[in-house]
Amino acid sequence: MPEEIDVVVVGAGQAGLATSHELGLRGIEHVVLEASEPGSSWLGRWDSFTLVGPNHTVRLPGAAYAGDDPDGFMSRTEVADHLRAYAGRLGRVRSGMPVHGLWPREHGGYELRTDGDTIRSRVVVVATGAYQRPLRPAAVRGLAPDVPCVDVLGYRNPAGLxxxxxxxxxxxxxxxxxxxxxxxSGRDVVMACGRAPWFLRRVGGRDLFEWLMDSPFYEQTPDQLATPAARHGANVQASGGGGGHDLHYRTLAALGVRLMGHLLEVDGHTARFAPDLAEVIAAGDAGFRFVRDTVVGVCRDGGMPVPDIPEPRPLDTTAPTELDLRGFGAVVVATGFRSRYTEWIDVPGLVDDQGFPVHVDGESVVAPDLHFVGVHFLRRRRSSLLFGVGDDATATATRVAVRLALPT
Structure with a gap:
């Protein structure tokens, strides 16, 4: 017989664990189903990966960072360890239980198919993360088979290529x-550039994240964006590596990286680029000025002195529009992620044209009692982040408690 559970949370990353914490506070019986181990998605990143936000921005409910390096940047293994410890304290996670299918029952609730078992639940919270499937752009489809194409989850380190x-x-x-x-590492690197914004790692003795968190930046809601597709926009270029440092097109050019316009197509061994490197750099510089204006606004609102933030220095934007890839070791694609909800959730109309759930306050508009947490821009820009997902988890747990007629 199928197991009956009031509430099932799918995924034991930061979103699922934060939701479990908030459900537990409200006395809501539930389980968290995790395909692998809690926090395992962080281990899928490359070897030297670190957080881009400082450790003190890890503000999960019941699991805020409390170590001795708040201004440092945890490695992928340290983040995974933090989440495993969190899961151990919560005691609700069933590891090694992937959910292969989810569909509504005729008279309400849902059925979930795991490895050989079926679970019935009144309420389901999908918390499978903001980064589910690496995007492989159409431009690389024509790449010759003798040049390996590696996505961001397949890259581990330079020696692995x-x-x-x-x-x-x-x-x-x-x-x-x-x-x-x-x-x-000594590799010759060519970069097909996009229009990502950039900024300095630290200004006026403060980290980039601290400035942005003191502004309305991370409070931006989806309806405030220029287009729905803007939810896929790149984050500000930065690095937490080596204690955190500036990282943008100018620092890469100084290392010898050859910058190109955006990739149009690859035909066998010939890569073709748009003649738009100048426009790409200008778009990134416009992002720089936006963040600079944001910093100035925070200073003025808080009565603080405005730090000196110089204009970006000129950058050579001459670049060829074709490149012979014969002899190249690999093409590494890091162009973002897309969702895979419809691969295992059988609910027509579940997502919009961009692959985001169609919802009201995190609850599906086409499937009552089916909730989402940890989705980029679900409620705000910070919805999937380690300092923002807790608020969404609280809101969803409250909504579930109201539905189950329990104290909120």
Missing amino acids: PDGPVLVVGSGQSACQIAEELAV
Whole structure:
């Protein structure tokens, strides 16, 4: 017989564990189903990966960072250890239980198919993370088979790639960090650039994140964006590696990385780029000025002196529009992620054209009692982040408690 459980949370990353904590505070019986181990998705990142936000921005309910290095940047293994300890205290996680299918029952509630078992639940909270499936852009489909194409989850370290130059496709934090690591290791690196914003790691004695968290930046809601697709926009270029440092197109160029316009297509061994490097750099610089204006606003609102933030120095934007990839060791693609909800949740109309759940306050509009936590821009820009997901977990747990007629 199927097991009956009032509330099931799918996923034991920061979103699922924060939700479990908040459900537990309200006395709501539940379990957390995790395909692998709590926090395991962090271990899937490359070897040298660190948080981009300082450790003190880890503010999960019941699991805020309390170590002796609040201004440092935890490694992927340290983040995973933090989440495993969190899960151990909560005591609700069933590890090694992937959910292969989820569908509504005829008279309410849901059935979930795991390995050989079926679970019935009145309420389901999907907390499978903001980074579910690496995006492989159409531009690389024509790549010759003798040049390996590696996505951001397949890259581990420079030694793990075949010898030869490397083309990095992408412009966000991951692409920049990988390009930097490859260049520092002695690789010849070419980068197909996008329009990601950038800023200085520290200004006026404060970290970039501290300035942004004191502003309305992370409070931005989806309806305040220019387009729905803007939810996929790249984060500000930065790195937590080596204690945190500046990382952007100018620092990469100084390391010898060859900057190109955005990738149009790869035809066998020929990569073609748009002649738009100047426009790409200008777009990133516009992001720099936006963050600079944000810092100035925080200073003025708080009565603080405005730090000196110089204009970006000129950068050579001449670049070829074709590149012969014969002899290249690999192409590394780091162009963001997309959801995979519809691969295992059988609910028509579940997501919009961008792959985001269609919801009201985290609850599906087409499937009552099906909730989402940990989705990028679910309620606000910070919804999937280690300092923001706790608020969404609280809101969802309260909504579930009201539905089950329990104290909130």
